[in-house]
Amino acid sequence: MANGPTLPQADSPEARRYNQIRRWLSVGDFAVGLVFLIVLLVMRWSDWLRDLAYHWGAQNYSLSLFIYLVLLLGISRALGIGLDYYGFRLERRFKLSTQRLGAWAWDEIKGFLVGLVLGSIVVELLYFTIRQWPQYWWLLAWALFMGLFVLLAQLAPVVLFPIFYKFEPLENEDLRRRLVMLSEHSGTRVRGVYRWKLSEKSKKANAALTGLGNTRRIILADTLLDNYTTEEIEAVLAHELGHHVHKHILKSIFVQAAITLFGFWAANWTLHYAVDHHLFEELSDFANLPLLALVSVVLSFLLMPALNAYSRFNERQADRYAFETTASVGPFISSMNKLAEQNLAERTPSKWVEWFFHSHPSISRRLAAAEQWGKTQDAHPQA
Numbered sequence: 001m002a003n004g005p006t007l008p009q010a011d012s013p014e015a016r017r018y019n020q021i022r023r024w025l026s027v028g029d030f031a032v033g034l035v036f037l038i039v040l041l042v043m044r045w046s047d048w049l050r051d052l053a054y055h056w057g058a059q060n061y062s063l064s065l066f067i068y069l070v071l072l073l074g075i076s077r078a079l080g081i082g083l084d085y086y087g088f089r090l091e092r093r094f095k096l097s098t099q100r101l102g103a104w105a106w107d108e109i110k111g112f113l114v115g116l117v118l119g120s121i122v123v124e125l126l127y128f129t130i131r132q133w134p135q136y137w138w139l140l141a142w143a144l145f146m147g148l149f150v151l152l153a154q155l156a157p158v159v160l161f162p163i164f165y166k167f168e169p170l171e172n173e174d175l176r177r178r179l180v181m182l183s184e185h186s187g188t189r190v191r192g193v194y195r196w197k198l199s200e201k202s203k204k205a206n207a208a209l210t211g212l213g214n215t216r217r218i219i220l221a222d223t224l225l226d227n228y229t230t231e232e233i234e235a236v237l238a239h240e241l242g243h244h245v246h247k248h249i250l251k252s253i254f255v256q257a258a259i260t261l262f263g264f265w266a267a268n269w270t271l272h273y274a275v276d277h278h279l280f281e282e283l284s285d286f287a288n289l290p291l292l293a294l295v296s297v298v299l300s301f302l303l304m305p306a307l308n309a310y311s312r313f314n315e316r317q318a319d320r321y322a323f324e325t326t327a328s329v330g331p332f333i334s335s336m337n338k339l340a341e342q343n344l345a346e347r348t349p350s351k352w353v354e355w356f357f358h359s360h361p362s363i364s365r366r367l368a369a370a371e372q373w374g375k376t377q378d379a380h381p382q383a
């Protein structure tokens, strides 16, 4: 079945509709956040929140900054909860979610708290560097931020993910044996493969390479493990191993470092501009936090197509690795078809949608690449 020419399958109206709404949701979410930041600054509400924070924080800088952040994140959550809830209803409506309202609400609370903890660490460090080294704060903040980022990438699989999902080591002997064979082929060792209990929340399937150093691992959703053949799972594993062999996590960290350095430089420039124009009295006035956030949001938005293009490049590399290391492309093709079906993915999104929004090549392109590979293998069989 691997090499038969397959016509590109048209997307169902259901898949089209679902993905369209999802995109509008993310655009809406982005717009709400953007307008919120602009209004805070233009209406001087940020100053008012800062004064309130100082009042409650007994004029202590660090404590007041923390209170200010709680207020800011609290309001922003209140503004965004409607869209979040709509997203939850959407997954239920298209029968992609198995989560109940209570469990969803609990996840929201946990998400908020995790955001608050991480956000507090980041802003306290940020304004500490601004106060201590006003001239070079952005360089120091960048170095600290990257250190934190690497630490978080390492801790995420063991500390962050378990807050939301359960994981257990994969116990399927046949699969483990296949993984060892794949790993030997690549000359590297994967520290572990974990069963990710996604089915508690979703019907969708997923797999990923996560972590750094000794936490580096492949996670496979139980929704995938329980419904795919061993050969199909092997193809998915080979793809994830491809990410590992091509050092995609490490490379992404370097890309992130370069972007973040530019981001901090731009933030410093913007803050100085704002102080020079008497919008804030000094750099360390934390009422300017929405301005810093605005710089980061605008920059992320502008860079999104480029970062997605880079990610799609990595995905193609990982796919190619899977073609090279598995016996035939058949299981890869059937796993892609299953994934598209199960996740209600668009196989053929419009060109600009793929260009702007997608971190993975469209399913139709991935299938075409697999079929192309299969044909060249038939033409030049290798022993």
Ligand SMILES: [Zn+2]
Binding pocket: 239, 240, 243, 315, 318
């Ligand atoms: Zn991938």
